[in-house]
Amino acid sequence: MSKQTVFDKVNALEGLCSSSCQFLWDNPEVGGTEEKSANYMRKLLKDAGFTIVNEEKLPHAFYAEFGSGRPVIAILGEYDALPGLSQKVCPVREPVKDGAPGHGCGHNLLGSASVTAAIAMKQVMEQEKLPGTIRFYGCPEEELLCGKVKMAYYHMFDGCDCAIAWHPASSNMVVDQCYLASAYARFYFTGISSHAAFAPELGRSAMDAVELMNVGTNYLREHVISSARIHYSSDNCGFPPNIVPSKANAWYCVRAPKMSDVKSILDRIEKVARGAAMMTETEVEVKVEYGCCEMRPAHKFADVTHRVMTETPMPQYTAEELAFVKSMQDSLKPGAAEKDRASYGVAADAVLHDGVCARDLWKQVPNSASSDSGDVSYMMPMTSFTVANLPFGVAPHTWQSTALTGSSVGAKAALYAARVIAGVAYTLLTEPETTGAILKEFRDAHVEYTPMYTE
Ligand SMILES: [Zn+2]
Structure with missing residues (x-):
């Protein structure tokens, strides 16, 4: 079987892929509430003959497995939406429902492409009698940066050899190393209440402690690496002044x-x-809630993904679809697309990326976001790539992005992503020496990992 036959299997699932993109987009659920989305995906995979494995503690997480033996290939899927980003598929700001969530990060495309690729690969493996295992991972709460960390904590990734991830964006690009590592912590101060005017000398203010902590941290900023970011918010627990x-x-x-x-x-x-706490004679309790790792590089794996991306037929958009994408770009302030165009080295009037970036272009594209996929890259070699469904200048987490992820442009971009995922998985299953080299590179790096999460 050639790669083209693998791509044909994916293309034959175009209806499944686009209806899944649409279902998730029509039912946007924020992190922690993805019941409909997770159940929809479970049903698609169960109907296709996969075995579903759930984790009692994480109701919206699961994996679906087909095949036996190694390699065990994890295909990562997400399906959570963002609060307040409800938007119709049109070039002006117009929510479907005021204040409701929307798929501004394109996780409707992300989950759907990954499911489509997993189902197509099952058909390919059956036809060719290929040994190996495909697992689709339904990963909730990505926008909260904790879903995969919790799944790791509950050992849901045990037994996997390698992972394939992707994300909708404004380019078709292999990403070797990206995302900032991040962690959330809470500091609970306890003091002594008192009448603020009548007997202030008897009180010990927990709010003073918070303020001094924030001041101290702002002095600390100068003495940490300049690429670090420290954000905070404070809560006075409702006490009046x-x-x-x-x-x-x-x-x-x-x-x-x-x-x-x-x-x-x-x-x-x-x-x-x-x-x-010492300055204010209060007590402090520290709770590190969770953290997610940066993405570790897997160079040999990224080489494979880059090769497959260049072999995979690109999406073909109609003139009407391209006009819609252009209208979304035109809704931005003048000059908004210039930074992106410069990063990707495209023409001054380029609208939508239509090629595949050079292998190492990711190095010159700034990335200051975080993703819990980073934790997966600490457990096994992971490859990641982006697919262009957004015109240059349109950022994720915007109403423009929600409009595009609900359009046929988004569905076609998702089908391209599914072809790439299936092409990469097929390479892993049919080129044991390539897979062996990817696994060896990871083993030789001696990576240690403990999920940063407390119940
Ligand atoms: Zn995202």
Whole structure:
């Protein structure tokens, strides 16, 4: 069987792929509430002959398995939406429902393409009697950066050899190393309440401690690596100003290029918090909620993905579809597309990326987001790529992005992604020496991993 036959199997599932994109888009569920989306995906896979494996503690997470023996290939899928991004498929801001969620990050395409590729690969494996195992991973709560961390904590990825991930974006590109590692921590301060005017000397303010902690952290900023980011919000637990507050909390998020940097910065912030508690004679309790790792490179795996991307037929858009994409770009402020065009080295009037980026172009495209897929790359070699469904200048997490992920442009981009995933999986199943080299590169790196999550 040639790769073209694999692509044909995927193309024959175009109806399944586009109705799945549409169903998820029509039923947007934010992280933690993905019941309909997860059940829809479970049904598609069960009907196609996969065995569904659930985890009792995580109702919206699962994996669906077909085949036996190695390699065990994980295809990652997501399906959560974003709050407040409801939007019709039209070039002006017009929600389907005011204040409702919407698929502004394109996870409707992400989940659907991955399911389509998994089902197509089952057909290919049956036809060719290929040994090996395909697993589709239904991963909830990606937007909260914790779904895959929790799945790792509950050992749902045990037994996998390698993973394939993708994301809708404004280019067709292999991504070798990206995402900032991040972690969330809460600092609970406890003091002593008192009348703020009558007996302030008897009070010990937890809010003072929070304020001093934030001031201390702002001084710390100068002495951490410049690529780190520290964000916080504070909560006075509802105390009015005429009572010395006995409770107050700070909620922190730290990001940095590597998890080791995140951990060391968090340790230093904890010292600042303990100093603030000492200054104010309050107590502090620290709870690191969860964190997700940066994406580790898997160079040999990325080589394969890049090769497959260049072999895979690109989506063909109609003049009407391209005019719609252009109208979305035109809805931006003048000049908004220039930064993207410069990063990808395309023409000054380019609208939608229509080629495949050079193998190492990812190095010159700034990426300051985080994803819990990073944790998967710490457990096994993982490849990741992006597919263009957004015109240059349109960022994810915008109403324009929701409109595009609900359009036929999004569905065609998803089908291209499914062809690439299936092509990569087919290579892994039929070229044992290539797969062996990918696994060896990961083994030789001696990566250690513990999920940063507490129940
Ligand atoms: Zn996303």
